[in-house]
Amino acid sequence: MSSPEVISEQAASAEQLRELAQQLRVDSVRAAAAANSGHPTSSMSAADLMAVLMTRYLRYDFDAPENPANDHLVFSKGHASPLLYSVYKAAGAIDDEELLTFREFGSHLQGHPTPEIPWVDVATGSLGQGLPISIGIALAGKRLESADFRVWVLCGDSELAEGSMWEAFEHAGHAGLDNMIAIVDVNRLGQRGPTMHEWDTSSWAARAAACGWDVQEIDGHDLEAIDVAYTRAMAADVPAVIFARTKKGSGVAAVEDQPNQHGKPLADPEAAVEELGGISSLRVELKSPPEARPYEIAQTPVDRPVYEVGEKVATRAAYGDALAWLGSIDEKVVALDGEVGNSTYAERFAAKHPDRFFEMYIAEQQMVAAGVGLQTRGWKPFASSFGAFLSRAYDFVRMGAISDADLKLCGSHVGVSIGPDGPSQMALEDIASLRAVFGSVILYPSDANQAVQLLDAMRQHRGISYMRTTREATPVLYGSGESFEIGGSHTVRSGDDVTLIGAGITLRECLTAADELAGKGISARVVDLYSVKPVDAEAILTAAGETKALITVEDHWPEGGIGETVAGVLAEAASGAPLVRLAVSGRPGSGPPADLLAAAGIDAASIVAAVERALA
């Protein structure tokens, strides 16, 4: 191709904008044709919206994606990736050859955008996530950094059915995020047919307005109307949303506003390119970001918490104490909580570092999403709720791993040992589900001093990590000087007949059982497997070699937890050591913790009985 015509904000004529929009359509069609898959029609509907945005509004230095003053551009409708990549080409960030590697094995231009691409903040493609994550980016700019950047989010209309989108509308309005601009590409057609509201944007508009947003409803193919709308949105002192009525596949008669044209290349891409005006290579000079502003974080000194051995402290309380301390030694630490800060003890962080605490109310999806957004700007988010309720945000954690997010989660009130509140409040699947997140770290401290150390390890670890904390106050076992690390374990008591492996509340039961067993002449080793993932395989195999049986004990369902982790280690080593896995064996109810532990078969008496059976 010949050297490109360069257009910029001042110079861009209406005709040039129109040509740019057509180029974005053409390139979307071509990329999908090259891949023989993808979503060209979902890209074409929003081409006009992106043409005006990139030429006249978006402030972004593609040569310096790390520049903190850059605007953010998030494609919440991640399947419109051909359009995003076409924008990159028009911005000169990639060339035409790279554009056509779309969806090839090894290409960074995946089916849906991921941060493997330097200009992508977060992975999208699970609908309803881009907007709530963007709230986190906007919160960072507004509340922490006093920054000038704006967050532009391209949303689909289908994804407005996801409740998470309305958590985002609600939160952004509440937080007054005037740096958020959402653009909804209302192309009327979902994957399998018309959306619920088609082109009637009135219901969404009324809801967004009720959430405190500035709302506009426009024709998304009218370049002048788009321009006017962006100018008004920029000027709004509240978050702004533009509902833009568009046609899916716009510009190509064969697919424009036609059913059954979702998620596949055009049947005749060459004819489509011709209909759209042919291949072009307009090049847009984007507006530069302003000078980055320095900012200061208020620091309140907090001592490292230290607990006396034997003192009774809940690990959830240690979470709050330790987080407050970590906030004082690392200004990048921020905390979010789902309106249960007096239970998770995140309130202790909030009391010391109110500027870095985010009350997310009972909206766990928005909480985790905001964490993912915050970490895109280098913050270290710790997000807490009851472990059971983090399950609400499981898809957000899953996608966080694809985003390679640095996200720290804490789930309190785990297991049957919470007692009278009953099963709805008991996390019994959190280890299993969160272990099955790519690259995750799973920690389950057995006492308060250990929790403090492991939280500091989480702070220093980059990636997704999860700490499981206990409701009940349990005796402090370890001196504050003892050392624990991700991937470690601790042999709390030596013994050579049998090995009891527990963590958290069950370590206490293991120790009680070991006492009882000692009275029966059975010498039990007790291993604190506080790092469930990665796991200390060596300690397990050593115990398997040195004792006659292993008993794992966990306040969790039998599947995917400590027992299976240990089983995996043994089986892969072809150990042949007998293993008994004690885990919650039936649907629990309400009651005193001791009764529930006994009924679940994971209390000291159950352990003693299991040992006697195993050694018999």
Added chain:
Amino acid sequence: MSSPEVISEQAASAEQLRELAQQLRVDSVRAAAAANSGHPTSSMSAADLMAVLMTRYLRYDFDAPENPANDHLVFSKGHASPLLYSVYKAAGAIDDEELLTFREFGSHLQGHPTPEIPWVDVATGSLGQGLPISIGIALAGKRLESADFRVWVLCGDSELAEGSMWEAFEHAGHAGLDNMIAIVDVNRLGQRGPTMHEWDTSSWAARAAACGWDVQEIDGHDLEAIDVAYTRAMAADVPAVIFARTKKGSGVAAVEDQPNQHGKPLADPEAAVEELGGISSLRVELKSPPEARPYEIAQTPVDRPVYEVGEKVATRAAYGDALAWLGSIDEKVVALDGEVGNSTYAERFAAKHPDRFFEMYIAEQQMVAAGVGLQTRGWKPFASSFGAFLSRAYDFVRMGAISDADLKLCGSHVGVSIGPDGPSQMALEDIASLRAVFGSVILYPSDANQAVQLLDAMRQHRGISYMRTTREATPVLYGSGESFEIGGSHTVRSGDDVTLIGAGITLRECLTAADELAGKGISARVVDLYSVKPVDAEAILTAAGETKALITVEDHWPEGGIGETVAGVLAEAASGAPLVRLAVSGRPGSGPPADLLAAAGIDAASIVAAVERALA
């Protein structure tokens, strides 16, 4: 106590209603005091709302909870269980003695309501679920049964922050569910402090109205206003919501509208009871439900699908075909899909049985919730989406297990083998997360004929079951006459050097590997582990005894899937057989399925290499 004063609709005076409301408060306080835990203040705020409801509106026969004409009463704010149980006492369904067993071990009156109680439809306590589940109950009444019952739902204000509540508002409005009446107890105070909107109900009201609901905003302690509001709500030809401003802890000065009074018994319950007028034993004669109406289900005959061995068919296509067939042999079968019916092939059910198909749009939480609601009335819901997106509804599945729900799930597009769409669309944690649901069944068919049989098994199985289907068309392996069952496995090829264990897409890779290994003089047994939970332990242990090593191969993360399931079986049997677990080993991208299977280390070549290492 003396024999109770009985009040009924006609006779109930304003004074009696007031006394009844006070009794509900008194009993809530007493229950929490007896348990020394619970949520009395969250109960007291809604006592007036429930007093009017039970006396004048609710049609319910407590002696016959199975009566299909009964109204439904769902406490979406499940923590107000003391109030619900106090209503039961006032209705004569339980006595005072039983009321005071609240939260005792073994009592059905758990911390949060569960269907262990015959008058409770579904477990609540994870906020934001009762309303979306109630949508499913209302859909059953309106769309399937032409029934007269109404669904009354008591919601909290805090839970309005959950996006799932707005999925419910949206769906009910769209479906025109005039049998739904939501009552929001706006008591201003959440667990840790004020809610986002406190007593300003205008934002919620505007949003609910925009969703097509009849909306009222009232003083929730004004018995006359409540009465008027219920009458209007009953008459509305759309779903109705009443935002009732109340005071948490109302009636007792020490706690009324006070902070830090959430989720704990009153400090001085005796004084509170006295302040409220003392213990009483009013007994309400509820209105009787009308005669139950018969209804008919349109039946379209559909043949059982049969595929030829060797034909290439995707198991997701078999899901659609089989579901259409099951709908024709079992009129209780209904299907829901999250706007991807042309990918999951739920559309094939919809085409044959449109009256029993529910398009839930991209709202997976509402989809699963509606399934839970539908099954409360005896329907057998099959809910489908991409497996990856079912993770969005994980908390709803978790709670479904506490509800002992009969819920069938299908996740399509699992694993890296989906190819170019990339990781956001790949279910790689579905086995792990859904295995860790109490009592769940996990099936992963390896061909189309098997999928048909297993779907019929799911239909007949009562409980939560999950089928994982494959995007790609794979060769039919089994004749349509072969038999497969929950808990079974199938040895596809005999061999005595090594055992390859796969399911779904990896079974095909195992068979290819076995061919290659045969060429190298290695005899490989191939086991189709299509039932991952429950698992066929005997087949695994037999293979462990008869071959030199086991290789598991799965298109899933290493944690919590097939490999760990097998490891658990081996370790508990102290087998000592060497096990190699092949699973997806790194973050996948986009590309052709074969490239992705190879990169993940789970293709035939990887299996051959693993076998050679294991036998070396």
